Amino acid sequence: MLEQIHEVGWVTGQLEYPLGRGVNFQIELESISPVLERLKAFNVSLYREQQESWYDQGDMLSGQREFLVQDPDGYLLRFIQYLGEKRK
Template sequence: MDEDQYWNPLVPELTVSNLEASLRFYEAVGFTIRFRREQPAFAYLELGQAQLMLEQEHPHGWNVEPLDRPLGRGINFQVEVADVEAVRSALWLLGVTAFREMEDTWYPVSRTHQEGQREFLVQDPDGYLMRFAQYLGRRSAA
């Protein structure tokens, strides 16, 4: 591994039921594999500075309770992308349907300004909720 590569200080690791199915999903949206291991089946992914680890479920995994489907209840992962329409199209080609359809959303970031993003939400093969977003800029909160 290149010592000069960026390492995010917080990287979620998701337990997945089938690493290959998950890789098809994440590679379709633009993630690349930085490295992977076979025992247990594991991949470290990145898209720009977004990083994610996937580990296939196994008896010695770091899970404190039985895994009920869909996985990842109570959390969604936002991934900023350069072209959210292209990401949506790639997922549609895989047969992935939207959890929430694409929309432009403006969030207050101060008393006087909002920042916007075009976003949609989908579930990955195990049910983890992924929000793909493209930054739209900043505007007055008039």
């Protein structure tokens, strides 16, 4: 639940633009291509272009294809597509 105005107890700071500074939501999809194509069709600027990232998981690497877009309130949305694992 998101609240913009709450009179008592929950306001931790001034609500000033961009509201979502520092928040990064990761959304995993079977394929990120349809979302990316739709954003490009509407000329939405990406915060970070699509890339492949491989993360160290001990003796394995875990991969994902990802891109980031920033919503009007400043929240970063990271769309990812899991690529599987491979040995180092």
